[in-house]
Amino acid sequence: MSIKHPIIAVTGSSGAGTSTITRTFVRIFEREGVNAAVVEGDAFHAFDRAEMRRRIAEEAARGNHHFSHFGPEANLVDELENLFRSYSESGTGRTRHYLHDVEEAAKYGGEPGTFTPWEPLPENTDLLFYEGLHGGLVTETHDMARFVDLLIGVVPIINLEWIQKLWRDRSERGYSTEAVTDTILRRMPDYVRYICPQFSRTHVNFQRIPVVDTSNPFIARDVPTADESLVVIRFANPRGIDFPYLLNMIADSFMSRANTLVIPGGKMELAMQLIFTPFVWRLMERRQRVMGVL
Numbered sequence: 001m002s003i004k005h006p007i008i009a010v011t012g013s014s015g016a017g018t019s020t021i022t023r024t025f026v027r028i029f030e031r032e033g034v035n036a037a038v039v040e041g042d043a044f045h046a047f048d049r050a051e052m053r054r055r056i057a058e059e060a061a062r063g064n065h066h067f068s069h070f071g072p073e074a075n076l077v078d079e080l081e082n083l084f085r086s087y088s089e090s091g092t093g094r095t096r097h098y099l100h101d102v103e104e105a106a107k108y109g110g111e112p113g114t115f116t117p118w119e120p121l122p123e124n125t126d127l128l129f130y131e132g133l134h135g136g137l138v139t140e141t142h143d144m145a146r147f148v149d150l151l152i153g154v155v156p157i158i159n160l161e162w163i164q165k166l167w168r169d170r171s172e173r174g175y176s177t178e179a180v181t182d183t184i185l186r187r188m189p190d191y192v193r194y195i196c197p198q199f200s201r202t203h204v205n206f207q208r209i210p211v212v213d214t215s216n217p218f219i220a221r222d223v224p225t226a227d228e229s230l231v232v233i234r235f236a237n238p239r240g241i242d243f244p245y246l247l248n249m250i251a252d253s254f255m256s257r258a259n260t261l262v263i264p265g266g267k268m269e270l271a272m273q274l275i276f277t278p279f280v281w282r283l284m285e286r287r288q289r290v291m292g293v294l
């Protein structure tokens with residue numbers, strides 16, 4: 001953690017909605033004049049698409065049918081930890097982009113399934129914002145969570161997460177239902193071992209739950225909309241959270257536990273603005289104070 005160079009990380013499975021949440025944070029940063037260095041976790045995949053497919057085949061030939069992007073073996077975890085450490089110490093680091101599709105390839109230059117070159121983070125940023133699979137990863141040899149000032153989990157219930165991944169990977173990445181299903185099955189051990197434990201370390205979890213039937217996610221024709229869902233917002237430490245204010249500002253919201261707010265799905269962006277804008281203010285005030293600006 002760092003007063004001068006804070007880190008906000010949004011962590012979640014592939015298809016959970018971390019990119020969607022990022023767009024809300026970008027709007028908060030723009031409105032509050034925060035100069036954020038935004039890092040995509042996919043930049044720290046260890047292999048490009050072709051090599052990853054070779055590795056998956058090699059591992060399967062050796063009897064390991066669960067080699068996946070969720071595990072540390074398929075990611076540059078040292079590099080990611082070095083980024084978090086370097087940024088928290090000096091506001092510096094480097095990142096790149098993983099080009100998932102032709103749209104991203106056209107935006108950054110390069111071929112789908114490959115990486116752009118490593119580039120230094122912009123200078124003089126106010127904070128680092130990470131979105132990806134491993135913002136709160138802790139293993140025997142690595143600990144990302146200790147560098148993060150605000151760790152947010154994006155954790156739709158699993159049937160909804162699978163529907164979101166199936167829909168996104170089919171419509172935006174050109175994969176078949178069978179290919180996405182194979183990925184969901186292959187990554188399951190790593191999901192349990194490396195993704196889920198992060199949500200016990202987060203400061204806040206957002207869990208979208210559909211109020212329509214998602215019993216068989218593999219035949220779902222569309223993603224349940226925001227208005228077809230509720231969001232369970234769990235605060236690890238409810239101290240200092242102004243629940244009466246949030247309940248008053250968010251129509252039809254209620255408390256299910258002393259640290260858990262439930263809101264209509266369509267109010268998720270408003271809830272994030274109300275919850276995180278004051279937090280960003282506090283981060284920036286602390287940073288400006290320690291830099292002698294305030």
Ligand SMILES: Nc1ncnc2c1ncn2[C@@H]1O[C@H](COP(=O)(O)OP(=O)(O)O)[C@@H](O)[C@H]1O
Nearest residue numbers: 013014015016017018019020164168223225226
């Ligand atoms: N809160 C939400 N409400 C409705 N659809 C969502 C929500 N969050 C994510 N989705 C949908 O789920 C899919 C995956 O979301 P995305 O943000 O790309 O996931 P990730 O970046 O975690 O892989 C996208 O098609 C997106 O439109």
Ligand SMILES: O=C(COP(=O)(O)O)[C@H](O)[C@H](O)COP(=O)(O)O
Nearest residue numbers: 013014015042049069100113132173
């Ligand atoms: O999905 C993710 C990461 O989660 P997110 O969904 O948040 O990007 C991987 O980057 C792709 O699976 C890469 O694999 P592929 O090269 O097969 O697309």
